[in-house]
Amino acid sequence: MKRAGRPDFDAYAGDLFGEMVLADASATPAPPKPWSRFVPGLAICAIASVAAAWFAQNYGVPIILAGLLLGLALNFASGDPRTHDGLDFASRHGLRVGIVLLGFQVTAMQVVAMGIIPFAGLALVMGASLLAALAAARATGQSAAVGLLAGGATAICGASAALALYGVIGRERIEQAQFTLTLVILAAASAIALTTYPALTQMLGFTDAQAGFLVGASIHDVAQAIGAGFAVSDAAGAQATVVKLTRVALLAPLVTLAALWIARVQPLAAGSSSARVPLLPGFILAFLALVGVNSLIALPPALAGHALTLSKTLLLLAVTATAMRTRTDLLLELGWRAVMPVLAATIASLGVALAFARWAI
Incomplete structure (x- = not known):
């Protein structure tokens, strides 16, 4: 049934964000939105x-x-509503460009130089983080997607990995409040680790190589993992840097495997936006391309330094905008169960890293 002066409802279709747009190609296109709409939120x-x-x-x-x-x-x-466009732009594009720029910090030579034994230990630590988070999510009645987000972020590089994983897991599987709470717990756990892990390595009498492996393999945030290593000694800091950047280099394969696995265990309807996310999103491909360039060409050290500063700035904007778009009442409703996957992954990564550093490094 038609309303007077209006086209059929069938002439409309939902776009990616659920807005109603004209599907009739002959209809007059809407005028472009001004760039100024981003200003209030940004x-x-x-x-x-x-x-x-x-x-x-x-x-x-x-x-x-x-x-x-x-x-x-x-x-x-x-x-x-005037802030929505700018906040959404910062959270979406800030995270993508920020992760791409991390490619300036990693080379294939760094991964090879770490050696097979530390790399095997790192794989064990990352696997333990993922399994512990998935087990905790299942034990507390949460979805596999929640466990994957917590475990993958803990295994790789904290907030940066969480943002990348959230891009392939999708808002249909994880509420934004759950995602924000995961970021908060990741940041808090990393801060606690920065202040306690260096002292722990000294109490246990670890060598520089052991201490560097422990903090590089088990602290979430890149800067805090490297800082914790140098808090022990320069040699431990160098080892922590190599181990931590190797974890960052594994971001791309983890995101690929995560997209494949979550689509199988928690499929979405064919028309949902996250169901159409490519196996390797464009920003992950760009990250890999930068790693390749950085491995083949000796780039100026100043360029890597500026890229790291810009990456941190964009990721800060992304997490701040994400938090601003989160309803705090929903955070409170999540309860203690929502915290458990990150805590389980953190404890598991510390335990396995301690054992490996003690007996194998």
Whole structure:
């Protein structure tokens, strides 16, 4: 049944974000939206990110944790529809470009130089993280997607890996509140590890090689893993850097396997947006391409330094915007069960890394 002066409902179709658009090619196209629509959301996200950086610099708060907490505190701003375009742009594109730029920090030679025994230990630590998170999710009545997100983020590089995995797991499988809580727990666990793991290696009498492997294999965040290594000694810091960057290099294969596995164990309807996510998203392919270029060409060290700074900035904007778009009432409703997969993965990675460092390094 038609309404007067209106086209048939069949002339409309849902786009990627569920909005209604004209499907009739002969219809007059809508005028392009102005770029200024991004300004309100990007501006408030940038202000919150600068404040997070200030807290990190002056009070020693991990910068990702500061961004998450400030974003959650300012989430009332997302109640204004004018902020939505900018916040969504920061959370989506900031994470992709930030992860791509991490490719400047990794080379194939670093992975080869680590040696077969440490690499085998690293594989054991990562496998233990994934299995522990999946087991904890199942024991607490949560989906496999929640366990995969927590375990994969713990196994690779914390918030960066969580953002990449969330891109292939999809919002249909994991609520945004659950994703934000995972980021908060990851950042908190990494901060605790930074302050306690170096002292733990000294209490156990670990050598520099053992200490470097332990912190590089078990601390989530890249900067904090490397910083914990250098807190022990320069030699331990060098070892931690190689081990941690090897974990970062494994981001691409993990995302590929995660996309394949989650599509099999928790399939979505054929028309959903996440069901159409490619096995290797474009930003992961770009990350691999940069790793290849960095492996074949001696790039200036200053370029890698600037790329790392820009990557951290974009990832900070992404997590801050994600937190601002999260409803805190939903976070409270999740309860203690939502925390367990990350805690289980963290404990498992520490236990396996300790045992391997003690007996095999």
